[in-house]
Amino acid sequence: MSVSLLQSEPTSRIKSIDTIRGAIMIIMALDHVREFFLITAFTQNPVDPQTTTPILFFTRWITHYCAPSFMLLSGISAYLAGSKRSATETSLFLIKRGFWIVLIEVTLMTFILSFDISYKFILLNVLWALGCCMIVTGIFVRFFSAKAVLVFGLVLILGHNVFDFIKVTPNSVLDIILNIFFTAAGKFYPVGGRTIAVFYVILPWAGVMMSGYGLGKLYDKDFDAGKRKKILLLAGLSATLIFIVLRFANGYGDPALWTTQKESWRTVLSFFNVSKYPPSLLFTLMTVGPVLILLSFTDSTSNRLTKFLSVYGKVPFFYFIVHFSLIHVLSAITVLLTGYTWKQATDPELFFKFRPFDFGFELGWVYLIWIAIVLSLYFPCKWYGKYKTEHKAWWLSYL
Template identity: 65%
Template sequence: MTTAGTLHRIKSIDIVRGAIMVIMALDHVRDYFHITAFTADPLDPQSTTAALYFTRWITHFCAPSFMLLSGISAYLAGQNKTVTDTSSFLIKRGFWLIFVEIVFMTFGFSFDITFKTIFLAVLWALGCSMIVLGLLVRFVSPKTIMVVGCILIFGHNFLNYVKVAENSTLDIVMRIFFTGRGTFLPRGDGGTIGFLYVILPWSGIMMAGYGLGTLYKRGFPEERRRKMLLTSGIVLTILFIVLRFINGYGDTAHWAVQKTGFQTFLSFMNVSKYPPSLLFTLMTQGPILIILAFTEKADNALARIFTVYGKVPFFYFMLHFYLIHILIMIAVLSSGYTWQQATDDKLFFKFRPLDFGYELGIVYVIWLLIVASLYIPCKWFGAYRARAKQWWLSYL
């Protein structure tokens, strides 16, 4: 395949990755700025609104899609490296992301200088997944890695039926690696470690992405790739609908008939992200594969904007989180809250009182302003990284 074709393929991945990064910011802005973010469930069919439900539901696509695209990118990055170099880079970057999660993202979440709670969230899952992938790359083929990933995706929900003694060592291990919805464990210094993301179900998605990366290797026919992506996406989406309708295996949160047909639909679509159930993965990744197929030749203003964010996901992620928390700090303190009230030990996040916040329309305005304000910094950093080509930039 031509060089232009190769660049186009990478560009199409950046477009989708950029889009999910932009959508991801909406969820984080909602967490900090929406009036009911800490007092109500936006996905509860009986109490939510259509706009609020959609605002939360659409962001379900972000984490699994980023895992999938990270797997594809890992395969593509390894095309010009030895297996040993690829494995080493993935493992080192995985540990780097875990370090960033513990030190920089924990503070970004809480603005708590005492680190009373260490939050292990998406970067933790991403880092652990890279370490697992880095180990597998050394010993097995991309096809085998994809098979292992699919086994994890399709099979991990069986562990929901395994009953072990609560808070036993085995129970804690299972919750951290497979089944936890949020596991908080005490530290020796009196603090807490919060495992918000489990490890292996997310790793399975990255492994599947790594195997999917073979469709993007040099010389692979473009039309064949598009057909395979489109067909796979349709099959996964149909499988989601069928399994969800059966209401059995694949998600512990079963749907139920509600007072209205619309509320029943909301219940049907409300699948489990923590941990990512089989149905959650099918619901999100089926459409993503379809979108990947249709963005092969995308070349419009929106695609070019998304590409700017998609080329520098780590830079964007870190910057947008600190910007959101700084803005909520300013908003809270300027609204009449005292420093003591805004930093109360009872608050889950500093500068986020439970009774503070705005209506959803204002949240959307803040989200758009934040994303727009990061466009020039992301464009600058993307150009700098492409120009400088220093080794440490590959970790950012």
């Protein structure tokens, strides 16, 4: 899903980026399998410290690392893709790819998620955010240096929670604008007989991508590898430490304050239950910090595990589309095989067709299905990665 797979002139690949991206893509699939196969996916909040279990909380919480990692790594890849281009060329490159990804979200991904040929709901999800972030980053790249883009990104990350304290008239034009760009947490807007569902905001995520773009300078060919590792490690540790300090302060940085629960372990869950929609400052620090540390540790690592993970990390867009398709098709087949009628499986009230609200299995089965799906995609991903390396057709730059 990163910009790196969309570039027409691939730069030399950074192994650590492919490794980390592959790991988070595998983890990402766990959350998507959970949504389609867990019996309580639509009836229980997995991160509510008052009602969840440790394993269910972890199952959802660990996948929080996926979207921030995608944005950060896409920013780094965008910088690398533009290293042989002028600022104008890089800007146009990012803007065009951004619009392409938004188009894929509105058309293909909306259908894959819903299986609804009427497009009753238009889903603006993670690809929407990724595409919009590329557009925003592309605009900034046109006029500012990589260091300045980094500064602007950090300002967005650090400052956007100010809007938590700003109250405007609900459903006003200003409210809608703020929701889309800063504050949305699952907003539904009726438009022309359909509903546009906005799950991901733009600018807080753009801040992560722009920060990644600025960090891309660390991967310049003449940049000392040892110094890069130290900077990544220091930045990661600093972000993690700031998260802990601000979270204990329980003030600025997240609209959901942590509270003391009836059991100590639930209090710990409350502490780590930070807001993803939109990504709060604390959410970003909690997730991006460890990712930077991992980038430092894997900078020059090559072993069986990193090679396995990089198979998925080299073809993120292909994996993203195919794994969602496979999950929903498998879910549809399972629903029909377990006794649901076609009418029940395609009920107009269902947000996702072939996913009845009372369908599903216990969490153990979800993990087994997740492992099976990830492993089943290993050889297709490996084949496609090799195919892209050996062929230079123009259309491959879009897939």
